[in-house]
Amino acid sequence: MPADRVLPGPDAVELIGRVRGLAEDVLLPRAAEAEAAGAFPRDTFHALGRAGLLGLPYGREYGGGGQSYEVYLQALEELAAVWATVGVGVSVHAMSCFPLAVFGTERQRRRWLPGMLGGRLLGAYCLSEPEAGSDPAGMRTRAVLDGDHYVLDGVKAWTTHGGHADFYTVMARTSDHRTRGISCFLVPGDTPGLIADPPERKMGLTGSATATMRFEGVRVPAERRVGGEGQGLPIALAALDCGRMGIAAVATGLAQAALDEAVRHARDHTVDGAPLIAQQGPAFALADMAASVAAARATTLAAARRKDLGLPFGQEASIAKMVATDHAMKVTGDAVDLLGDEGYSGDRPVERYLREAKVMQIFEGTNQIQRLVISRALGKAGPGALTAPAVRAPGQEATACTMSEASSA
Incomplete structure (x- = not known):
């Protein structure tokens, strides 16, 4: 079943609904065949660009969608739940635009960013x-x-x-x-x-x-x-913070897809006349999987909301990336276990989900690197404090990582 989302307003609800519909209509019919053939879906990215989905977290004045990271990451999750390759591709594209969008001069942004955000370029x-x-x-x-x-x-x-x-x-x-x-x-x-x-x-x-x-x-x-x-290294590290949140969202979508497939199987498959989901062992395994998906989503959105408020979020981005990708690996593996021989077969998508989950623990900084980032941040942390974000006008975009924050990563 689709993820149950709490979104910041009706516009966000409409956007996520559009993304979900596009994923089901455009991505789902092609995903399994393209992955089996190893075919790069360039035309799919063109379609996403025409739909305005390649520049969601960037300003409308440059051709972007003007969305908060809280909304962008949930849109990304919807894409990844249907086709992880496309979710990863959108995340990488957004990360590739980040240096110009945040650290470029106004002239550079006006000249090159609209083509990058408008969907013509990947x-x-x-x-x-x-x-x-x-x-x-x-x-x-x-x-x-x-x-x-x-x-x-x-x-x-x-x-x-x-x-x-x-x-x-x-x-x-x-x-x-x-x-x-x-x-x-x-x-x-x-x-x-x-x-x-x-x-x-x-x-x-x-x-x-x-x-x-x-x-x-x-x-x-x-x-x-x-x-x-x-200034390239702090720019790169700032982009990686955002990219890590993107991969966390992709991993969460992948885990959600594996959970959904496992639930369908447990409802439809019977043993001794009773559905698997009515038996304690499978039911508890599904409960653990659902808790893992919820935890991954919560940590990802917690990092996103800090970014949207203009607060430092590098440590939280690393936590989200580590938690979400580790949970995706566990949930996809548990889904294969629950489906048994059907799960191991290439005829069911959970086998592909398990293979896709592994790399998410590796790219945008391995999870060992995330543990290093988190532990270093803990070593620098002072006494706990309550922080009030600066007040901004409605619709004003939150400030991205500053150069000094990125330098300390």
Whole structure:
């Protein structure tokens, strides 16, 4: 059954209803076949763009949807509950837009953001490298200023939408300083020297194209640098905070889908004349699964609401990502167990859900990294305090991570 949601107003109820209907009408008929074939659904992202769903958390003045993160993440969850590849893709696209939307100049935003948010373009985020996955400060990709262009050389690993994206948000080293020597660039996908390796072979999310991107003398106009030289790492970390909430929402949607499939099976399948759901063992397993989904959703929305209020939310984003993805792994595994041989069969979607859940514990920072982020935040925390957010006019967008907050992550 669909998730029972408490939304902030009638407009949000209408939006989530539209997203749910689109997911059922457009995504559901294609998801299983596309995943089995490993087919990247580029036309599906075009359809989502036309529906205004690729720029939901960004300002309407730049072509976005003007939605709070509380609403955006629940829309993302609805998409992921039907097709996780698409949920991940929308989250990655939103994260790829974040540096320009938050740290770009007004001229840059006016020039490039409408195309990125309006659905015509699909983004990718290039941070990880083969030797610097969980340590972005150790990256080796370089950007050297040559007149009015930067020349980028290096390799970026595990790039979602790699080879299919229309633009790449790229972090590259502009000096040897470990943390203040990285800068952010907006690179068009058709730039000469930008090369995608063949897609990775993965156990799940097979419809999502993931590739290593090679930068071989890629010339990028200096005006496409976002933020100042050396500000790239805090920009990247701020984007990751938002991306982690996105993956938490995707994982929650995936867990909800697994729970729904398990409940249907337990209602329809009988043993000794009684439905499974009437027997204590299966019923208690379903109860635990429902509690896990509710906990994942609650932690995700708690982080979102802090962001919407303009409060620091990095620790909460890490908690949400860790809790939601760990719960998704448990719930999808329990769903396979409850369905038994039918769950293990590829004829039922829970087998695919289990394979898709695993990677969510890994990308946007492994859950071990999330534990490191959370524990460091606890070490810095002072005495508990009650915080009153600043009063804003209705509809005013909450401030994203500040540069100083991101620097301390």
